[in-house]
Amino acid sequence: MEALLPQLRGARLLVLNGDIVDFRWSTLSGHAETGRCARAWLGRLLASLPDCEVHYVLGNHDCLFGYSEELESLGRECGRFHWHRLTLRLGHTLFLHGDCTQRRMSLADMEAYRDAWSRADRRGRAASSAYRMADHLGLTRLVHRCHFPRGRTLRRLTHHLDDALVNWRANIRHCYFGHTHEPFSDFLHEGVTYHNTGSAIHGMEFRPLRFAVYGSDVGRFNGEGNS
Numbered sequence: 001m002e003a004l005l006p007q008l009r010g011a012r013l014l015v016l017n018g019d020i021v022d023f024r025w026s027t028l029s030g031h032a033e034t035g036r037c038a039r040a041w042l043g044r045l046l047a048s049l050p051d052c053e054v055h056y057v058l059g060n061h062d063c064l065f066g067y068s069e070e071l072e073s074l075g076r077e078c079g080r081f082h083w084h085r086l087t088l089r090l091g092h093t094l095f096l097h098g099d100c101t102q103r104r105m106s107l108a109d110m111e112a113y114r115d116a117w118s119r120a121d122r123r124g125r126a127a128s129s130a131y132r133m134a135d136h137l138g139l140t141r142l143v144h145r146c147h148f149p150r151g152r153t154l155r156r157l158t159h160h161l162d163d164a165l166v167n168w169r170a171n172i173r174h175c176y177f178g179h180t181h182e183p184f185s186d187f188l189h190e191g192v193t194y195h196n197t198g199s200a201i202h203g204m205e206f207r208p209l210r211f212a213v214y215g216s217d218v219g220r221f222n223g224e225g226n227s
Contacts, residue, residue: 001045004208011052013213015088017178017197018059018097023067024120025128031064034122038062039070046078055090056083059097059179065118086110087165090213094168098177098196100160101153107164135202141181148180154189176209183207 008014021038028034046054056071063085071083088095100110123131134140157177161168169191176195183198183205200206 005048007208008049008052011049013090014049014052014054015090015095015176015211016054016056017095017176018057018099019061019178019199020056020059021062021067023064023122024061024117025123025131027128030122031066035064035067035070038067039074042071042074042081043078046074046081053080054082055088055095056081057088057095057097058083058085060099060114060117063114063118064120086114089172092171092173093211093213094161094165094172094175096175096177098157098179100164101148101156101177101180104156105160107160110160110164132202135204138203140201141204144181148182150182150184150187153180153182154187154194157194158190174211176211181205185209 021034023031023034026034028037042054042056046052068083068085071081075081075083084095086096099113102113103109105113157175172192174193174195176197178197178199180196181199181201181204183196185195185207187194195209195211196207197209198205198207
């Protein structure tokens with residue numbers, strides 16, 4: 001974040017597209033401490049960007065049941081901070097974490113998948129060490145490349161959106177997501193341009209992306225937002 005801050009200081013809008021906090025693999029003592037530290041980190045980020053509106057779209061690793069209370073409280077303290085459970089639409093641009101590409105998922109499938117993650121226990125020290133080793137050896141990236149080829153990923157994504165968001169194709173021109181750890185940008189598929197920010201995990205490629213929102217139309221689908 002220190003390296004990114006000079007680029008962010010000119011931004012009017014920042015979207016964090018999920019898995020900003022990892023409750024399952026946290027190195028802290030437990031979920032409560034992780035949540036408090038996450039909120040403090042977000043507070044420092046907001047203070048460092050006093051002219052920027054920040055939107056946080058939850059991912060599967062940070063959708064823990066109870067964390068929303070920290071985010072809700074932060075939103076009450078700072079009107080520039082907003083959090084979203086699944087999706088955010090700004091004008092003709094859609095943002096989501098992208099875990100709906102894990103497999104073909106309807107909205108009901110996605111709700112069940114997130115419910116399981118929202119109750120996930122913190123992994124032990126041995127499992128965490130093995131997870132970090134897999135990252136350092138490049139195994140995690142290899143698994144993601146095999147599981148998320150671009151064509152298959154976008155077919156899963158559009159399948160989910162067709163079920164979850166009514167008439168989204170008529171309104172959306174750009175879609176930004178993450179989760180797959182495979183970054184790309186400006187990929188046109190069935191009339192929508194897709195972008196993926198990759199991952200900041202060791203050994204992965206991280207690609208923060210600039211975007212522009214035209215006009216004053218800011219909306220949400222299906223009541224998504226601070227709830």
